[in-house]
Structure formats: C-alpha cells, structure tokens
Amino acid sequence: MTREVALSVTGVSKRFTLPHERITTVKSLFTGLAKRRSKIVNEDQYALQDISFEVEQGEFFGIVGRNGSGKSTLLKILAGIYQPTTGNVVKNGRLVPFIELGVGFNPELTGRENVYLNGAMLGFSSREIDALYEDIVEFAELEKFMDQKLKNYSSGMQVRLAFSMATRTKTDILLVDEVLAVGDADFQRKCYTYFKSLKKQKVTVIFVTHDMSAVVEHCDRAMLVEGSRIVSIGDTDKITKQYIQLFQQPAPAPRIESEEQAAEAAQAQGDQQPEEPEPQVEEQDRKRWGNKRAAFTRIDVSSSQVTDADDTISITCTAKARESVEDAVFGFLIKNASGNPILGTNTLIKGQRPMSLTEGQQVVVRWTVPNVFNDGLHWLEPAIVHNGGIDVCDWWEEAASFTVVRKERTPYIISPTIDVVVEKDQDAWQMS
Numbered sequence: 001m002t003r004e005v006a007l008s009v010t011g012v013s014k015r016f017t018l019p020h021e022r023i024t025t026v027k028s029l030f031t032g033l034a035k036r037r038s039k040i041v042n043e044d045q046y047a048l049q050d051i052s053f054e055v056e057q058g059e060f061f062g063i064v065g066r067n068g069s070g071k072s073t074l075l076k077i078l079a080g081i082y083q084p085t086t087g088n089v090v091k092n093g094r095l096v097p098f099i100e101l102g103v104g105f106n107p108e109l110t111g112r113e114n115v116y117l118n119g120a121m122l123g124f125s126s127r128e129i130d131a132l133y134e135d136i137v138e139f140a141e142l143e144k145f146m147d148q149k150l151k152n153y154s155s156g157m158q159v160r161l162a163f164s165m166a167t168r169t170k171t172d173i174l175l176v177d178e179v180l181a182v183g184d185a186d187f188q189r190k191c192y193t194y195f196k197s198l199k200k201q202k203v204t205v206i207f208v209t210h211d212m213s214a215v216v217e218h219c220d221r222a223m224l225v226e227g228s229r230i231v232s233i234g235d236t237d238k239i240t241k242q243y244i245q246l247f248q249q250p251a252p253a254p255r256i257e258s259e260e261q262a263a264e265a266a267q268a269q270g271d272q273q274p275e276e277p278e279p280q281v282e283e284q285d286r287k288r289w290g291n292k293r294a295a296f297t298r299i300d301v302s303s304s305q306v307t308d309a310d311d312t313i314s315i316t317c318t319a320k321a322r323e324s325v326e327d328a329v330f331g332f333l334i335k336n337a338s339g340n341p342i343l344g345t346n347t348l349i350k351g352q353r354p355m356s357l358t359e360g361q362q363v364v365v366r367w368t369v370p371n372v373f374n375d376g377l378h379w380l381e382p383a384i385v386h387n388g389g390i391d392v393c394d395w396w397e398e399a400a401s402f403t404v405v406r407k408e409r410t411p412y413i414i415s416p417t418i419d420v421v422v423e424k425d426q427d428a429w430q431m432s
C-alpha cells in the first residue's frame with residue numbers, strides 16, 4: 001500500500017526580530033550596573049530552525065516540548081498564520097486550525113449568535129448552521145447557556161463551544177493546540193474519542209500538548225522540539241521519556257543570530273570571573289524567584305516513575321541560608337501536566353514552628369506524600385517563605401518531576417487506591 005502523506009514540512013525556519021535591552025556583560029547583571037551598561041538592540045531570534053517532518057494521512061501526531069521551544073509557532077506556520085522565513089509546507093487537503101481561544105468569537109454576542117458568526121467564518125451558510133445547531137450545542141453541553149453573552153462563559157465553556165464548532169467543519173487535517181487543556185476531564189475524553197473517530201475517515205490530527213499521558217494514550221507518533229529544533233520523532237514511549245529527561249537538564253542557551261551578537265555573547269562569557277562564580281539561583285529564571293536569603297540547593301524525588309506499587313513518594317528538599325532568616329516556612333505544591341495544583345502543604349500547616357536559620361546553615365526537609373496521583377507527568381514546586389509568608393526566599397516552579405503509570409485510568413485529577421467489597425445476599429430472592 002502506498003504511503004499517503006497529509007503534511008510535509010521541509011527545512012522550515014522562523015525568525016522573529018525583537019527590540020531588546022541587552023545587558024552588555026554577564027557580570028553587570030548581578031552588580032546593579034545593568035542600567036548604565038545596557039543598550040537597545042534589535043535581536044533576531046529563531047523560534048524554529050530547520051524543521052523537516054512528514055505526517056501520514058489518518059495519523060494522530062503529537063508535538064511536545066518545553067515552554068518556548070517553538071510548538072505554537074510551528075502550528076501557526078502549518079495553519080498559514082505565519083509565513084516561514086525559509087522552507088516550505090505542503091498540505092494534502094483542507095486544514096482546520098483549532099489553536100487559539102477567542103479567534104472568531106465576539107464576547108458581546110450570545111453563544112447562539114457566536115455559533116452563526118463563527119460558522120460563517122468557517123465557511124457555513126446560515127441554513128447549514130441551522131441544520132447543525134442542535135448537534136453543536138449538544139456536543140458542547142451548553143444547552144442552558146446559549147442565550148448568555150460569551151463574556152459570561154468560563155474559558156472551559158468557550159473552548160467547548162469553539163471545539164464543537166471546529167468538529168463540524170469538513171477537514172483533512174485538524175491542528176489542535178493546548179487550548180483543549182482548559183476543558184474539564186470529561187470534555188477532554190470526549191475530544192479524544194472524537195479524534196479517534198476521525199482516523200477512520202483518514203483525517204490527520206496534529207496535536208500539541210504538555211500532557212504526556214495523553215500522548216502515550218492517543219498519539220500514533222510524536223515529535224520532541226527543544227530550543228527551536230527537532231530533537232527526535234518516533235514512537236510515543238520514546239518521545240515522552242526524552243521529554244521528561246529534558247527537565248533534568250538546563251534550558252538551552254539563547255539563540256544568537258548576528259555575528260555582532262555572537263561576538264558580544266563571547267565577550268560576556270569572557271567577562272565572567274572564574275574566581276567568583278555567580279550562584280546558579282541568581283540567574284534570571286521565569287520559573288524561579290525570591291530574595292534568595294535561603295535557597296534550595298537540591299531537590300530529590302524518590303522515583304521518576306511512580307507505579308501502583310508505590311504507596312508513597314519521598315521528596316527531599318535541601319536548602320541553604322545565605323543570610324539569617326527569622327521565620328522560614330518550607331512548603332511545596334504538586335501540579336499535574338496541565339498545571340492544575342493537586343496538593344500542597346507547608347511546615348506550618350504540619351505543626352512545625354517557623355524556623356530560624358543562621359547564615360550558612362543547611363536544612364533538609366523530607367516529605368512523604370501518599371501516592372494519590374493519576375496517570376501522567378507531575379511537577380514539584382517547592383518554596384521557602386518568611387516574614388509570615390509575605391516574602392518569598394525561593395519559589396521554584398517545575399523544580400522536579402515524576403511520572404505516574406497506573407494500570408487503571410480514571411478521568412479525574414487524583415487516583416488514590418480505592419478498595420471495594422461487594423456483599424450480595426444470595427438467598428434474598430428466596431426469602432421475599
């Protein structure tokens with residue numbers, strides 16, 4: 001049987017030019033001299049570099065990668081919203097993007113009016129929408145809300161309506177970004193069932209997500225993108241493992257484009273004084289912040305793969321005080337791959353008094369957490385706060401991760417072990 005290609009991407013790169021306040025030396029970043037030593041330059045940044053891959057007709061193809069790795073830019077190029085800087089995309093058939101919430105909707109109109117407005121944008125006549133209307137509303141489960149203005153809908157309700165509309169459109173290729181993640185678990189399940197039904201019609205689904213369990217469960221193949229380039233393409237087990245491994249490594253270096261910038265970067269490297277290395281925690285990091293009077297030096301999770309056999313998960317947080325801290329409280333959150341907090345606590349809640357730390361003192365906090373988690377990737381977010389919780393010493397999103405593999409899957413946020421005993425009175429019918 002000949003292989004039928006739905007989508008072919010060859011040598012695609014995308015460059016954005018950004019005005020940027022560039023601090024001219026790494027050292028000045030830490031010495032408060034940043035203002036005097038900075039200048040505005042136009043910096044070219046590659047969101048994608050040399051991307052080539054093919055997706056077959058009827059494939060459910062996942063695209064995964066860290067925040068900022070280039071996934072959404074790639075989908076926008078596939079959708080024709082962005083033009084690639086170099087390279088080309090060949091699509092075999094019609095492509096419908098479902099990638100940004102709110103596109104094609106007007107918040108001041110009712111749900112019903114928006115169905116007609118959005119339908120017109122998707123190419124339906126009003127008679128066609130009349131015929132589809134009931135199905136759209138039923139799939140979205142919004143029967144009671146269609147006469148309310150869209151601005152009163154939750155983001156989950158909006159996504160249900162938008163997705164329900166997208167499913168009515170005849171398409172050969174469907175692009176789905178993470179927007180589905182705002183729908184609840186039941187709705188997501190419904191969407192996956194719908195995607196699977198598309199396979200029979202040879203419709204191709206390209207799906208961007210951070211939810212590794214969804215990749216393993218639903219995708220035929222997946223692609224991992226990191227720092228604007230493809231790391232690998234292959235079976236979903238391999239790709240999801242590689243994705244998880246990425247978080248044990250530092251994020252990639254910024255992508256430098258011009259020779260002048262490369263020379264500046266080299267100089268900045270040279271400006272670092274080896275005899276006074278800057279502590280890692282002071283680097284600019286969107287996912288980590290705080291005054292660092294006390295900071296984590298190490299986070300350990302007992303196992304990166306958690307199964308039904310594990311009753312508990314041990315988390316060990318090692319921290320060091322750089323200055324004295326009067327009343328430190330240690331805590332943590334655990335979030336699932338969609339970023340929903342699942343549980344969390346702190347030493348105060350657990351009855352420990354706020355800790356007084358002296359300069360240079362090391363603290364090790366060990367947590368034992370029951371394994372209540374559902375299938376998939378989970379993030380650990382430890383924190384140290386002080387001053388009655390008003391000031392943050394160190395707050396670290398996605399400091400570590402673990403993946404839960406369950407034999408039984410439920411559509412809920414947690415999946416604790418639940419035992420059941422059924423007692424049936426076998427003679428009951430004889431007695432009545």
Ligand SMILES: Nc1ncnc2c1ncn2[C@@H]1O[C@H](COP(=O)(O)OP(=O)(O)OP(=O)(O)O)[C@@H](O)[C@H]1O
Pocket residue numbers: 016017018046047065066067068069070071072073074
């Ligand atoms: N319109 C734009 N102008 C300038 N830079 C952009 C633009 N869109 C994206 N970028 C940059 O391109 C890079 C890739 O962004 P992109 O949104 O594609 O990543 P992503 O993998 O989808 O991230 P996330 O998982 O957070 O959604 C980022 O560094 C981002 O800042």
